Amino acid sequence: MNDDILVGGHISRQFDQELDEIRSRVLKMGGLVEAQLDKTLDALRSGDSSGITDVEKLDRKVNKLEMQIDEECTQILAKRQPAAGDLRMIIATTKSVRDLERIGDEAERVAHMVRHVLDNGAAPKSYSGLLALGEEVKELLHDTLNTYARMETRSAVKNMRKDQDVDDEYARVLMHLIEFMKTDPDHIAGALDVMWAARSLERIGDHCINICENVIYLVEGEDVRHTKLSRIKKQLS
Amino acid sequence: MAENSKQTMNDTYETTGIPLLKDSKLSVRNVDVFYGDKQAIFDVNLDIGKNQVISMIGPSGCGKSTFLRCLNRMNDTIDICNVTGEIKLEDQNIYDRSIDVVELRARVGMVFQKPNPFPKSIYENVAYGARIHGLTDNKLELDELVESSLKRCGLWKEVKERLLEPATGLSGGQQQRLCIARAIAVNPEVILMDEPCSALDPIATATVEELIHELSQNFTICIVTHSMQQAARVSQRTAYFHLGKLIEVNDTSVVFTNPKHQLTEEYITGRIG
Numbered sequence: 039m040n041d042d043i044l045v046g047g048h049i050s051r052q053f054d055q056e057l058d059e060i061r062s063r064v065l066k067m068g069g070l071v072e073a074q075l076d077k078t079l080d081a082l083r084s085g086d087s088s089g090i091t092d093v094e095k096l097d098r099k100v101n102k103l104e105m106q107i108d109e110e111c112t113q114i115l116a117k118r119q120p121a122a123g124d125l126r127m128i129i130a131t132t133k134s135v136r137d138l139e140r141i142g143d144e145a146e147r148v149a150h151m152v153r154h155v156l157d158n159g160a161a162p163k164s165y166s167g168l169l170a171l172g173e174e175v176k177e178l179l180h181d182t183l184n185t186y187a188r189m190e191t192r193s194a195v196k197n198m199r200k201d202q203d204v205d206d207e208y209a210r211v212l213m214h215l216i217e218f219m220k221t222d223p224d225h226i227a228g229a230l231d232v233m234w235a236a237r238s239l240e241r242i243g244d245h246c247i248n249i250c251e252n253v254i255y256l257v258e259g260e261d262v263r264h265t266k267l268s269r270i271k272k273q274l275s
Numbered sequence: 276m277a278e279n280s281k282q283t284m285n286d287t288y289e290t291t292g293i294p295l296l297k298d299s300k301l302s303v304r305n306v307d308v309f310y311g312d313k314q315a316i317f318d319v320n321l322d323i324g325k326n327q328v329i330s331m332i333g334p335s336g337c338g339k340s341t342f343l344r345c346l347n348r349m350n351d352t353i354d355i356c357n358v359t360g361e362i363k364l365e366d367q368n369i370y371d372r373s374i375d376v377v378e379l380r381a382r383v384g385m386v387f388q389k390p391n392p393f394p395k396s397i398y399e400n401v402a403y404g405a406r407i408h409g410l411t412d413n414k415l416e417l418d419e420l421v422e423s424s425l426k427r428c429g430l431w432k433e434v435k436e437r438l439l440e441p442a443t444g445l446s447g448g449q450q451q452r453l454c455i456a457r458a459i460a461v462n463p464e465v466i467l468m469d470e471p472c473s474a475l476d477p478i479a480t481a482t483v484e485e486l487i488h489e490l491s492q493n494f495t496i497c498i499v500t501h502s503m504q505q506a507a508r509v510s511q512r513t514a515y516f517h518l519g520k521l522i523e524v525n526d527t528s529v530v531f532t533n534p535k536h537q538l539t540e541e542y543i544t545g546r547i548g
Contacts, residue, residue: 047546119504121531122543259533 045127053118060110060131067103067138068183070096074145075179075242078152079172082165087156093149100142107135126259130252134186137245137252141179144238144245148172151235155228167211168232168239174204175239175246182246191257191274194250198267204243211236288317291536292525294514296322300465300495301346306360308341308350308519315341319360319521321514323465328487328496330506330527333516334548339499342516343467346497347383348376364465381408384458388470390450392442392457397434400442400453401425404461424460428452428486448479455486459494466490468498472505484509503543507531515539 045057074096077089111128114120120128178200185193212233219229254262254274262270299322308316316338323329331339341350348369350356362369369379381404392400401421404410411417421438425431430452434445442453451471458466468487472480487496487509500506506513506527513530515523515538523536534540541547 047541049545049548053545120544121503121507122534122540124544125532 053114053124056110056114056118057124057127060107060114063103063107063110064131064135064138065183065187067100067107067135068186070100070103071138071142071145072176072179072183074100074142074149075172075176078145078149079169079176081149081152081156082169082172085156087153090149090153093146097142097146100139104135104139108132123256126256130256134249134252137248141242141245144242147238148235151231151238155231158228165232167207167214168236171204171207171211171236171239174200174207175242178204178243178246182249185250185253189253189257191254194253195267195271195274197250198247198270201243201247202267204240208236208240208243288520288522290320290521291523291539292529294321294521294524296324298325299323300325300327300365301497302361302363303345304361304363306342306345306358306362308338308345309357309359310353311355315519316345317519321521321524323495323497324512325495326491326493327512328491328498328510329512329514330510331497331499331514331516332501332503332506332542333522334542335501336518337516338519339514339516340469342521343469343497343499346465346467347380347385349380349385351376378408381461382463383465383467384461384463385467385469386451386454386458386471389474390447390454392445392450392453394441394443396439397442397445397453398438401456401460404457408461410461420460424456425453427459427490428456429482430456446479448475448482451475451479451483452486455483455490459490463494465495465497468496470499470501473501480505503531515542517542 045061046054048054048057074093077093077096081087081089111132114128118124178197181193181197181200184190185197215229215233215236219226222229248263251262254260254270258274260273262273265273301323303319303321303323306316306319307314319342331343333339344350345358345362346369348358350358358370364379364382367374369383393403395403398421401424402417405417405420411420422431422435425434430449433449434453437444442450445453451474455466455471471487472483475483484505487498490496498506498509510527512524513527514521515530515534515536517538523530523534523539525535529535530539531543534543538547
């Protein structure tokens with residue numbers, strides 16, 4: 039993908055700079071959100087909840103960046119009246135930062151559940167399943183941020199396929215938890231915590247896919263929301 | 276899968292998008308325009324739909340005004356200008372020898388960049404065309420025509436008390452609407468507008484744009500504009516010219532959100548000008 043067509047090459051260099059700044063900030067926001075998920079999974083893996091305060095601190099930074107980027111996009115719409123690729127860039131950006139912010143919220147939700155379970159001293163058996171799901175989602179988030187940074191439609195489609203694996207893993211965790219609750223009714227409360235955490239991880243996967251759809255819209259001008267993967271492939275070929 | 280699958284321009288070119296229509300008011304085929312030895316327009320093929328607003332955009336010197344002036348043979352007034360190819364107004368080739376150019380210009384009217392009222396009264400400005408074309412039989416009919424033309428341009432209320440005053444006393448925006456009233460008084464089929472708002476302030480521009488929208492119910496309108504936002508606001512189709520070539524014609528909604536040619540994208544986003 040030609041970078042110039044996305045943010046550079048305008049007669050107005052100031053406009054180039056404004057778009058470049060927005061893109062850098064989105065990537066920074068992506069990095070913070072990724073760190074939130076990393077720290078949450080670290081706590082889950084190690085059984086040490088001390089890093090969870092950092093997840094909360096990061097969330098405040100993420101929220102602030104969301105507002106800042108939105109304001110910058112509003113200013114560009116008002117002052118520059120962007121069209122074509124520039125317009126799609128602004129639309130895709132405002133949508134993507136909302137998804138990033140929600141990913142941060144979901145990561146924080148998982149972190150709170152981890153702290154709750156660890157503080158209660160009980161570790162449900164399905165932790166390992168949750169961790170496996172978390173690792174898959176982490177990889178998907180990482181790939182999605184790369185897709186955004188490079189503006190690659192090809193990898194966007196690849197990520198969509200990966201999200202289907204995340205959904206399958208989520209279904210497995212649920213099945214396992216249901217079995218667990220049947221056999222050990224005394225730990226239903228803890229198992230429900232894990233269930234909510236798994237749900238949050240699965241939602242992070244969905245937000246990643248929204249970002250990938252935004253990248254396709256930005257690059258190709260095609261709106262591929264609510265479209266089957268096979269059709270998207272056909273549309274973009 | 277293609278990463279950014281936009282078309283680029285080759286030496287032999289084909290216009291991207293949808294330049295041709297099934298039903299058209301004006302149909303342009305293989306038109307070249309030369310100023311002496313210098314070619315200004317290259318092999319343009321374009322249909323202009325009935326009661327549609329089409330805008331022509333492109334960098335300075337791209338040939339959009341030259342092209343517009345072909346549509347009512349205004350280029351005939353330039354000695355060294357030579358137009359080849361075919362331009363049909365419905366089924367009639369407007370470059371046919373049998374065509375009366377004065378009559379053609381009544382059917383295909385024109386509004387210019389600078390408001391250019393005649394140095395006569397407001398009334399006479401509107402009545403002039405109708406009089407020379409013999410469109411009315413008596414004073415009463417002419418009065419009615421002047422009134423209805425001014426009303427259609429939203430100018431009647433502003434000028435009805437001073438119809439006999441000089442038109443040059445009107446504001447720029449009023450003068451431009453008067454010129455549009457003068458153009459529509461002879462009941463044209465097509466109105467050509469060459470940057471009609473570039474000398475107007477934003478409020479007068481908005482009034483003229485609203486007028487263009489209303490007139491499009493009854494007239495076919497071709498507008499050349501330097502303002503991309505204006506093209507986006509007023510037209511259903513947009514044609515992008517670059518160095519005398521018609522690069523892309525598409526629905527305005529497509530051109531401004533997802534143009535199909537690289538050059539259109541670069542112009543629309545302010546990368547070439």
